[in-house]
Amino acid sequence: MRILITGGAGFMGANMIPYLLRTYKDIEIVNFDALTYAGNLESLAGVADDPRYRFVKGDIADARQVDAVMKGVDLVINYAAETHVDRSIIDARAFIETNVNGVYNLLEAVRQQGTPRFVHISTDEVFGAVLEGESDEESKFEPRSPYAASKAAGDHLCHAYAVTYGVPVIVTHSVNYYGPYQFPEKLIPLFTMNLLEGKKVPVYGDGLQVREWIFTEDHCRAIDLIVQKGLVGEVYNIGTGYRVPNLEITKKLIALTGRDDSAIEYVADRPGHDRRYALNSTKLRTQLGWEPQMSFDEGLGLTVEWYKAHRTWVDRCRTGEYKDYYQKQYGERLKTV
Numbered sequence: 001m002r003i004l005i006t007g008g009a010g011f012m013g014a015n016m017i018p019y020l021l022r023t024y025k026d027i028e029i030v031n032f033d034a035l036t037y038a039g040n041l042e043s044l045a046g047v048a049d050d051p052r053y054r055f056v057k058g059d060i061a062d063a064r065q066v067d068a069v070m071k072g073v074d075l076v077i078n079y080a081a082e083t084h085v086d087r088s089i090i091d092a093r094a095f096i097e098t099n100v101n102g103v104y105n106l107l108e109a110v111r112q113q114g115t116p117r118f119v120h121i122s123t124d125e126v127f128g129a130v131l132e133g134e135s136d137e138e139s140k141f142e143p144r145s146p147y148a149a150s151k152a153a154g155d156h157l158c159h160a161y162a163v164t165y166g167v168p169v170i171v172t173h174s175v176n177y178y179g180p181y182q183f184p185e186k187l188i189p190l191f192t193m194n195l196l197e198g199k200k201v202p203v204y205g206d207g208l209q210v211r212e213w214i215f216t217e218d219h220c221r222a223i224d225l226i227v228q229k230g231l232v233g234e235v236y237n238i239g240t241g242y243r244v245p246n247l248e249i250t251k252k253l254i255a256l257t258g259r260d261d262s263a264i265e266y267v268a269d270r271p272g273h274d275r276r277y278a279l280n281s282t283k284l285r286t287q288l289g290w291e292p293q294m295s296f297d298e299g300l301g302l303t304v305e306w307y308k309a310h311r312t313w314v315d316r317c318r319t320g321e322y323k324d325y326y327q328k329q330y331g332e333r334l335k336t337v
């Protein structure tokens with residue numbers, strides 16, 4: 001089976017590719033990634049020499065490249081996305097290019113080439129702030145940031161292509177994902193690194209915004225199950241029910257890094273900041289039999305240890321120096337469609 005992983009050099013993809021290669025023998029993985037600021041082939045150094053794995057540099061926003069890389073593919077998992085809310089507030093253009101036009105290109109290629117299965121990774125942010133209760137798969141989309149609006153547009157296209165053309169697409173909505181290899185701009189890796197480096201951590205507003213959290217490996221297992229048993233045309237929420245205010249996570253990170261509360265710096269709130277997300281993931285649990293296995297405290301501890309041990313990876317991400325790293329390590333294998 002040939003699997004096309006788009007955005008495979010990003011955080012989620014770089015966890016999923018090794019997971020698939022160690023779980024299944026008889027697969028071939030093509031990692032198609034534009035290597036933007038958030039894509040880092042160094043995260044995949046452990047599988048780079050696996051004969052079942054191949055990297056192709058390219059952009060889902062380029063229809064010609066997407067058509068070419070889709071040839072002979074049995075399954076697409078679309079992780080390629082612009083994901084950082086703060087960046088979308090500064091400039092949303094890349095979000096529209098990748099999260100809307102890119103998804104359109106993938107759907108068209110899947111439709112025209114008859115690709116058997118397409119799993120599109122999306123987010124709980126499409127449902128907007130949920131002050132009480134939970135969002136289920138039927139909840140109304142009320143995106144409130146340019147990022148969330150671009151993801152909602154991509155999800156609408158998936159739905160439209162399933163209904164209109166019978167394209168075999170499954171959409172997932174995931175909660176906040178954390179673990180090794182996350183670019184150090186998101187809450188957990190940013191705060192971890194700042195604390196380890198003796199800096200302050202910028203808590204937006206009062207820090208009482210609530211997010212729901214899932215560890216990398218639990219998410220990989222959920223996607224795997226959805227690929228195996230999910231029904232085409234369906235939507236699945238992927239959540240753990242573990243919901244916690246940002247300030248509580250900040251305090252856990254302070255304890256794990258041996259700092260104290262003087263490291264907290266309350267800064268101006270994010271414009272339009274969603275107060276709370278909460279996903280109902282009963283469908284995934286009852287219909288497909290998924291359950292999270294990692295407790296938040298254990299996962300957070302593992303994550304902090306990983307960042308402590310991978311300072312060079314973080315430094316290279318920050319400076320963009322890993323671009324030289326992949327040229328040196330992967331130069332011959334860097335192919336563009």
Ligand code: DAU
Nearest residue numbers: 083084085123124125175176185186187202203204209246
């Ligand atoms: O909910 C799923 C989403 O989770 C994904 O779809 C997004 O791609 C991903 O970026 C993430 O969005 P968030 O905005 O929730 O993640 P972020 O790590 O940026 O922020 C988490 C919370 O922490 C949020 O309430 C904002 C707050 N925060 C974040 C940063 C970076 C701070 O207070 N200070 C910060 O410096």
